[in-house]
Amino acid sequence: xxxxxxxxxTTSAALTVPQVAAAVRRRVLEHTLKHNGGYLSQACxxxxxxxxxxxxVMRLGASTAPALPRRFAGVPAANNPHAFTGAGxxxxxxxxxxxxxxxxxxxxLVLYSLLIELGRLAPEAxxxxxxxGSTVELIGAEHSxxxxxxxxxxxxxxxxxxxxxLARRLRGxxxxxxxxxxxxxxxxxxxxxxxxALAQHRLGNVGIVIDANAQQCDGPMAQVMSIEPLAARxxxxxxxVHEVDGHDPDxxxxxxxxxxxxxxxxxxIARTDPCRGLERLRERAPKLHYVRFKPGxxxxxxxxxxxxxxxxAN
Amino acid sequence: xDTVQSPHRANLVRWAQARPEVLVLTAxxxxxxxxxxxxxxxxxxxxxxxxxxxxxxxxAAGLAREGFTPYLHTFAVFLTRRPFDQLAMSIAYPNLxxxxxxxxxxxxxxxxxxxxxxDDIGLLRLLPNMTILECGDATEVESVLDVAQAINGPxxxxxxRGEVPRLFAADAPxxxxxxxxxxxxxxxxxxxxxxxxxxxxxxxxxxxxxxxxIAHLHVSTLKPFTDPQLSTAIAAARYGVITLExxxxxxxxxxxxxxxxxxxxxxxxxxxxxxRDTYAHGASRQYLLREYQLDALALVEAVAMLTKTTLNIxxxxxxxxxxxxxxxxxxxxxx
Numbered sequence: 001x002x003x004x005x006x007x008x009x010t011t012s013a014a015l016t017v018p019q020v021a022a023a024v025r026r027r028v029l030e031h032t033l034k035h036n037g038g039y040l041s042q043a044c045x046x047x048x049x050x051x052x053x054x055x056x057v058m059r060l061g062a063s064t065a066p067a068l069p070r071r072f073a074g075v076p077a078a079n080n081p082h083a084f085t086g087a088g089x090x091x092x093x094x095x096x097x098x099x100x101x102x103x104x105x106x107x108x109l110v111l112y113s114l115l116i117e118l119g120r121l122a123p124e125a126x127x128x129x130x131x132x133g134s135t136v137e138l139i140g141a142e143h144s145x146x147x148x149x150x151x152x153x154x155x156x157x158x159x160x161x162x163x164x165x166l167a168r169r170l171r172g173x174x175x176x177x178x179x180x181x182x183x184x185x186x187x188x189x190x191x192x193x194x195x196x197a198l199a200q201h202r203l204g205n206v207g208i209v210i211d212a213n214a215q216q217c218d219g220p221m222a223q224v225m226s227i228e229p230l231a232a233r234x235x236x237x238x239x240x241v242h243e244v245d246g247h248d249p250d251x252x253x254x255x256x257x258x259x260x261x262x263x264x265x266x267x268x269i270a271r272t273d274p275c276r277g278l279e280r281l282r283e284r285a286p287k288l289h290y291v292r293f294k295p296g297x298x299x300x301x302x303x304x305x306x307x308x309x310x311x312x313a314n
Numbered sequence: 315x316d317t318v319q320s321p322h323r324a325n326l327v328r329w330a331q332a333r334p335e336v337l338v339l340t341a342x343x344x345x346x347x348x349x350x351x352x353x354x355x356x357x358x359x360x361x362x363x364x365x366x367x368x369x370x371x372x373x374a375a376g377l378a379r380e381g382f383t384p385y386l387h388t389f390a391v392f393l394t395r396r397p398f399d400q401l402a403m404s405i406a407y408p409n410l411x412x413x414x415x416x417x418x419x420x421x422x423x424x425x426x427x428x429x430x431x432x433d434d435i436g437l438l439r440l441l442p443n444m445t446i447l448e449c450g451d452a453t454e455v456e457s458v459l460d461v462a463q464a465i466n467g468p469x470x471x472x473x474x475r476g477e478v479p480r481l482f483a484a485d486a487p488x489x490x491x492x493x494x495x496x497x498x499x500x501x502x503x504x505x506x507x508x509x510x511x512x513x514x515x516x517x518x519x520x521x522x523x524x525x526x527x528i529a530h531l532h533v534s535t536l537k538p539f540t541d542p543q544l545s546t547a548i549a550a551a552r553y554g555v556i557t558l559e560x561x562x563x564x565x566x567x568x569x570x571x572x573x574x575x576x577x578x579x580x581x582x583x584x585x586x587x588x589x590r591d592t593y594a595h596g597a598s599r600q601y602l603l604r605e606y607q608l609d610a611l612a613l614v615e616a617v618a619m620l621t622k623t624t625l626n627i628x629x630x631x632x633x634x635x636x637x638x639x640x641x642x643x644x645x646x647x648x649x
């Protein structure tokens with residue numbers, strides 16, 4: 001690979017959340033068709049959340065990482081100075097800049113697609129997706145673009161973000177730590193351990209945005225293991241909680257407004273639809289966690305749908 | 315032989331004074347892990363995370379990523395067995411400089427099976443990037459922090475609390491991946507670790523009086539495990555090797571020595587003394603050392619078996635043995 005000339009989108013300042021969100025859905029659909037499988041419903045549910053975070057909420061510097069991702073350089077180890085993280089795609093680390101911690105890393109394809117739409121990653125990066133030796137992994141790890149910690153064992157990222165936030169407070173930094181989470185992770189006990197610790201240590205520099213799409217691998221969360229009432233649970237744990245339509249950029253932005261005087265973690269529950277923007281997906285419910293189209297009619301239908309969506313956008 | 319009362323408590327305060335990057339994180343066992351002195355001296359660097367070890371390890375990982383060195387103080391079982399996935403994924407994989415200070419190793423507590431870390435070394439030897447240290451006396455308690463702090467990566471320390479004997483001269487600090495050669499001999503080599511070294515010293519002294527030529531090495535680094543002194547001593551032992559450890563014989567010192575013998579083709583018999591595929595229960599240390607045959611008498615019996623000799627050594631003789639603080643033996647002495 002590597003000698004492709006990256007076709008970076010350099011106009012991110014002019015981009016709107018709905019445009020970017022729609023483009024992310026198209027790119028993930030295209031990829032799902034091309035590679036016969038993908039985490040498509042996660043793109044449908046989280047596209048506006050992630051686009052709003054990057055375009056309107058987080059204070060991030062320009063990417064410091066190569067547009068074409070580096071190949072995997074080995075696992076971190078004392079004798080491996082070449083290991084790296086994908087945090088550079090979210091800009092430099094600086095006292096006044098925010099940090100982004102990506103927890104449900106099976107959403108990696110959504111994040112890669114978003115980084116492409118924002119000009120932080122070259123479109124060709126997706127050619128490396130799930131290829132041997134690539135960092136553009138199926139389930140992201142800390143070397144994957146846009147990732148900073150290894151979060152695939154779910155619910156571990158929030159605790160790590162808490163440690164980062166505590167370190168930043170000890171250093172007197174004004175930058176905040178944003179954590180994107182899935183609702184399924186609220187089934188893990190560690191999530192609640194972390195929330196208790198964030199509240200106890202008054203870590204108001206942490207903002208958590210939850211894609212509450214009410215789906216998990218085995219099906220609808222209400223049938224598998226409900227976490228409701230989520231807002232009440234979170235409030236009882238000492239968080240400031242806002243519950244909004246996760247497809248409404250204005251509502252998301254307002255909920256994520258930071259009050260410097262706040263001394264508890266901020267949580268935005270973004271209620272989302274795992275089929276948003278791709279109505280057709282609804283007929284597959286509840287099997288939405290990983291989408292693979294049946295060859296023939298179903299595959300062709302989605303191929304046509306992609307062509308229509310692309311034509312609409314142009 | 316002297317004993318020192320709670321050497322870690324005072325040492326941690328002294329040692330951390332000029333190291334602002336050092337933080338202490340606890341999980342509701344602050345005084346029980348002798349971190350109360352640090353808490354009172356440096357409250358701005360002390361963080362209680364409650365009984366929530368999975369999160370404790372994650373917070374430590376985040377702090378370590380930002381350049382701090384968190385020293386986690388709780389019981390060994392709660393740092394290793396309970397949050398094993400967090401240890402592997404949040405700390406060991408990214409090779410973060412988190413220091414896990416685990417108390418109540420093996421059967422040092424009457425707290426019973428829930429509080430006795432008998433599998434911690436085995437579990438952590440499985441983790442890439444992990445360094446494992448074990449203290450055997452007050453000198454090692456007082457010098458292990460320097461060794462841990464110098465390591466680029468996570469470190470687990472099997473720590474001792476309360477009244478701790480001083481087996482080794484105060485000016486002979488613990489050194490990474492370097493066994494202490496306590497005696498040399500050519501019949502049998504005894505390799506011991508942690509609190510078992512005190513037991514072994516009682517036995518080796520009496521055994522020598524009975525004409526057995528014994529080499530004795532004390533191990534304080536369980537991972538890495540590449541000290542050539544061990545191979546040399548094993549190769550020289552006519553009858554074989556005995557390991558003595560306050561841990562399961564699977565996965566710990568005995569297993570590590572077996573790997574060395576097999577991989578280097580040393581071809582020696584090995585008797586592993588330790589917990590033999592069993593849990594323990596709540597009782598006094600001396601009672602459990604005897605019950606599970608981790609004590610001086612068990613070592614005498616193993617030596618008799620290995621050398622096929624009859625040794626008339628009683629428990630009373632072993633108990634009466636007066637231990638002196640061990641001086642490093644001359645480096646020039648042939649093994």
